Amino acid sequence: MSKNAPMPAAQDATARDRSTTNPSTKDGSTKDPWIHSDTYPMLRRIFLDHGRQHIKAYILAALLLAIGAAATAASAYLLKPVLNGIVDGEKFSGLRLLAWAVFGLFTLRGIATYLSLIVLSRTGNRIIAGVQSQVFDHLLRQDMRFFHDRHSTDFMARLAYAPNAVRDTLQAMITAFGRELLTLIGLIVVMFVQDPLLAALSLLTLPVAALLLGRMIGKVRKFARRSFDGSTLIMQTMQETVQGSRIVKSFNLEDTMRARMAAAIREVERSMNRVASGMAMSSPIADALAGFAIGSVIFYGSWRVTIQQADAGSFFSFVAALLMAYEPAKRLARLKLEIQNGLVGAKLIYEVLDRPALEMPRPGLPKLAVSAGRVEIDNLRFRYRADEEVLNGLTLSVEPNQTTALVGPSGGGKSTIIGLLQRFYTPEAGKIIIDGQDIADVDLASLRDRIAFVSQDVYLFRGTIRENIALGRLGASEEEIVAAARKAHAHDFIMGFSSGYNTAVGEHGAQLSGGQKQRIAIARAILKDAPIILLDEPTAALDSESEREVQKALDEMRIGRTTLVVAHRLQTIINSDRIYVIENGKAVESGTHAQLIAADGTYRAFFASQFGETVESFRVAAAQGRP
Numbered sequence: 001m002s003k004n005a006p007m008p009a010a011q012d013a014t015a016r017d018r019s020t021t022n023p024s025t026k027d028g029s030t031k032d033p034w035i036h037s038d039t040y041p042m043l044r045r046i047f048l049d050h051g052r053q054h055i056k057a058y059i060l061a062a063l064l065l066a067i068g069a070a071a072t073a074a075s076a077y078l079l080k081p082v083l084n085g086i087v088d089g090e091k092f093s094g095l096r097l098l099a100w101a102v103f104g105l106f107t108l109r110g111i112a113t114y115l116s117l118i119v120l121s122r123t124g125n126r127i128i129a130g131v132q133s134q135v136f137d138h139l140l141r142q143d144m145r146f147f148h149d150r151h152s153t154d155f156m157a158r159l160a161y162a163p164n165a166v167r168d169t170l171q172a173m174i175t176a177f178g179r180e181l182l183t184l185i186g187l188i189v190v191m192f193v194q195d196p197l198l199a200a201l202s203l204l205t206l207p208v209a210a211l212l213l214g215r216m217i218g219k220v221r222k223f224a225r226r227s228f229d230g231s232t233l234i235m236q237t238m239q240e241t242v243q244g245s246r247i248v249k250s251f252n253l254e255d256t257m258r259a260r261m262a263a264a265i266r267e268v269e270r271s272m273n274r275v276a277s278g279m280a281m282s283s284p285i286a287d288a289l290a291g292f293a294i295g296s297v298i299f300y301g302s303w304r305v306t307i308q309q310a311d312a313g314s315f316f317s318f319v320a321a322l323l324m325a326y327e328p329a330k331r332l333a334r335l336k337l338e339i340q341n342g343l344v345g346a347k348l349i350y351e352v353l354d355r356p357a358l359e360m361p362r363p364g365l366p367k368l369a370v371s372a373g374r375v376e377i378d379n380l381r382f383r384y385r386a387d388e389e390v391l392n393g394l395t396l397s398v399e400p401n402q403t404t405a406l407v408g409p410s411g412g413g414k415s416t417i418i419g420l421l422q423r424f425y426t427p428e429a430g431k432i433i434i435d436g437q438d439i440a441d442v443d444l445a446s447l448r449d450r451i452a453f454v455s456q457d458v459y460l461f462r463g464t465i466r467e468n469i470a471l472g473r474l475g476a477s478e479e480e481i482v483a484a485a486r487k488a489h490a491h492d493f494i495m496g497f498s499s500g501y502n503t504a505v506g507e508h509g510a511q512l513s514g515g516q517k518q519r520i521a522i523a524r525a526i527l528k529d530a531p532i533i534l535l536d537e538p539t540a541a542l543d544s545e546s547e548r549e550v551q552k553a554l555d556e557m558r559i560g561r562t563t564l565v566v567a568h569r570l571q572t573i574i575n576s577d578r579i580y581v582i583e584n585g586k587a588v589e590s591g592t593h594a595q596l597i598a599a600d601g602t603y604r605a606f607f608a609s610q611f612g613e614t615v616e617s618f619r620v621a622a623a624q625g626r627p
Helices: 007-021 039-077 079-087 089-140 152-160 162-194 196-214 217-243 245-250 254-280 282-307 312-353 414-421 444-449 465-470 478-487 491-495 514-528 544-558 593-599 602-611 615-623
Strands: 375-385 388-398 403-407 429-434 451-455 532-536 562-566 578-583 586-591
Touching (some): 039 312, 089 152, 089 162, 152 312, 162 312, 388 414, 414 562, 465 478, 478 491, 478 514, 532 544, 578 602, 586 593
Parallel strands (some): 403 562, 403 578, 451 532, 532 562
Antiparallel strands (some): 375 429
């Protein structure tokens, strides 16, 4: 990352994210406010944002689950006449009808459960797709500051995994209230109908279970977040190992990367074990309390049946309802744990969606109209960090049909100017004007449509050479793609591949050399056919032979266009129409190469540091009109 990379702004945002996740209390401990005060507002937000649009499907699923719940309660109620029919031989003939009724109830419950699962699955998949599209679209509308201090795997993990949490949270609530709660209510009604006193005694354990399970919520939430962070580190280490495989092997970093991966895997394993322990703890608590309740009921109920001659069928139906109520009651007890686990993922989604999108379209703005292509930068001020001004009242102009070069020491603000021209960032003061139009007041897409950009960090997308060039102008014909490649001096080496333009470039263009990738990037820019060209050290990382080929391509590209080029290697810009020396955020000198050499100032010293020539040789070269 360059010296001017906007770290602090992103760090501030990251710090805000982290403080929201795990703020410190006055005594230095950590406490997640979502566990208590924000849980229900968050659930409401999830429903309004993602559940409300699928309300019909959820109502249908809830009705199907309710049918299953009613069937369960009815089957428990029918056990009373079944047992009494067994005891009383005269009622045996009616048992056949009851047997068919029980069979029908269980069949109905199975069909209702199947249909509800289908509805919930399809609805859940639509929610995941919608959330992923929403998050990705929001990321595209962020400015460059947002991305600089975040690893790409963080976004990948949020996009791949976190939307599942939104779906799971909604489905957990629908299932809990549509099936578990209604089943439990139905069975409790059966219990009270059969024996109100025993039912009241059985329910005394519920407050105790709620109290004990509530204590586990905070730990589950904390370790679920740690698990996500650890998973992100696993993806990050894998990505860096694959993409940086040459460096890893060249510097014998295999053991280092192994250690990083092992640490991340251990963190995920430990966190998932803690989450699993917290979730599993609900089972022994529920089992112990249920065992106590059922044992008490059997002890007291059997005494009533044997000693007080109470109705055996009612007691049997009551015990069956109590046993059948155990599983839905246990799942309801775990509901809050599952919701807290799901809210961790939902919060990761909202950390992205709640950040203002600085590149949102602004309706009504005029499109940029480029005629001559004159660029004026007037008193521009910009900083990445509050205490470090990068551009300090910069003023310069880029003339049409000419090449203007920016040179100077690293960190002086040259690449920042390129970024500001494309509105990757917003200046604190000053203006950038193209043909009399302030770029801050024109449609952003139209601005970028009129600019072609070539950087030293060439990025090729997955696919073929043809597809990468065609990205310069979607819909371009085959002839136009080939013509652009010819102008970029890339056609010959492309045809040297067995698959020609259908050659796959590999990840980040790994199948091509640096010079080949650069010429494909230039062909892409040529195909765009924009009137303004921005070149950010396009030959800095090339060998001499590749540089010559790329320079030919750049010369072709600049014909008839306004060109602004940033360069450290001065031999690439000595023929520029105008050269600006940028130092400490200002243009301290300007002129042609010969004029600046003759001026005996900063440019001359900068040139001398690269070529080691004497002052006199500079002046002779300037007088003779040669570098």
